[in-house]
Structure formats: C-alpha cells, structure tokens
Amino acid sequence: MRMTTLKQVLTADTLAYGVWSGLDDPIAAEITGRSxxxxxxxxxxxGFASMASAPAIMNALEHTPSAPVIRVPWNTPDLLMRALDLGAEGVIVPMVSTAAEARQAVTACRYAPAGNRSWGPLWTTARRHLVDVAEGDEKATCIAMIETAEGYANIDEIVRVEGLTAVYVGPNDLALSMGFxxxxxxxxxxxxxxxxRIVDVAHAGGIAVxxxxxxxxxxxxxxxxxxxFVISHTDTTLLVESSEAAARAARG
Known part of the structure; x- marks a missing residue:
C-alpha cells in the first residue's frame, strides 16, 4: 500500500516529478513506475493505450511506488469515472477552457451529494479493500489542463472552482492557441x-500548479x-534515447 497519496505528493513543499506512460504495455508501465x-x-x-487496455496497465502500476494517474481523452463524465474506477488516484483533464468545464470534471470525480460519480468500485472489490465514499472523494485528484487561449483568459475563475486540486500547463497547445x-x-x-502568470494565479487561488x-x-x-510538479519525460522517448545511446556505445 502506498503511504502517500497523489494529492499529498502534489501539494507538498517539494517539487513532484511525473512521467508519461504512452506505451500500451503493463510491463513497460511497471518498469517506469519503479524508476x-x-x-x-x-x-x-x-498514447497507444486505450480504455480497453488500461485495466492491465493500472494493475501493474498498483505494484509500484509511483502514484497512478490517467489523462483521459476528453472531459466527459464517463471517461473520468471509468479512470477512477480502474484505480487512478488522479485524472488529468485536457483542454479545460472555462470554470464550467472545470466544474464538470470535478463533479464527475465526487460521489453524491458533492458530485455525480457513480458507485462502481471494481478493483477495490477484487482486492478486498472497499473504499468508502468519503475516502474516495478525498483521494480522487482532479487536474485541469490549461492549454488554450480561452483557458488562459479564464484562469482566474478556473482556479476558484471548489474541489479542483491543480491546474497543469500544456505549453504546446497553449502556444498554438495563443498564436505563438x-x-x-x-x-x-x-x-x-x-x-x-498561470502559475501565479493558481498559487494565489490556493491550488497546485x-x-x-x-x-x-x-x-x-x-x-x-x-x-x-512537472512531467518531463515519456516512456517512448526514454526508450528511444537509451536504445540509441546503447547502440552508439556498443559500436565504440
């Protein structure tokens, strides 16, 4: 059992480090989770994985020291609820551009009466550890990606959405959307x-960024x-870089 939750990791006084898992392979995910x-x-x-292959990947991450997170394909309640049911401690929600969209994501991560998440424990039942409603609400970590010009324009309202744990800046889409x-x-x-400015506004609003x-x-x-927190690498680029370095070293 992990002693520290993702929410505690993201809100601690020290920088937290994350990595993207893009390969559709539980073994690769477990290796990454132990790194x-x-x-x-x-x-x-x-990434290459899908909702169909996610259960095996999340099960592999359960046996590692790293907290498991899922970036859902889009901000819809079914995807968010499913990700949490599969064992994700947190969800990263792409393209959040308004406070209403952030609120929709947060609501899907909370059971009634605080939200509309449907009760479906899945892994917790199989592992004989049934998470109660309060524990589920406390553990679920909702992270909104700010990566559009509209999201930047609305950042002051987004960070004030109750229940939102953090915002995460996606510089690539943000730069494109801003016309840079x-x-x-x-x-x-x-x-x-x-x-x-996004970092400053988030901290002024009392949430992690x-x-x-x-x-x-x-x-x-x-x-x-x-x-x-930062996410700085992907398993695919790590594999490419280490493979190329090994091949160069082997050839002297």
Missing part, C-alpha cells in the same frame, strides 16, 4: 510570461519559479 518518479500518467489522449506558433518557452518570452517540460533542461526554470 523513481513520484507518479506515472497513463496517456489515453495521445510551435515554440517552447525558452524560445518565446511571450509564452514564458503567459505560463508564469504544474508545467509540462520537454526533458530535463526545462525543469530547472520551473523548479526555481516555484511550481509544484
């Missing part, structure tokens, strides 16, 4: 200013700026 990251995000939006083009923040002072990083070099800036 030292605080949490692993199974990416059902852009396909750039990362080190190449665009305008994008950097936008992201830093994370930034998606393109590998290790970008982490330092956001660590120094005071963000609460």
């Amino acid at each position: 030292g990251f605080d949490f692993v995000v199974v990416d059902l939006q852009h 083009g396909r750039v990362r923040f080190p190449e665009s002072p305008d994008l950097q200013n936008v992201i830093e 994370g930034v998606d990083c393109n590998g290790t070099p970008e982490i330092g800036h956001w660590r120094d700026y005071g963000v609460d």
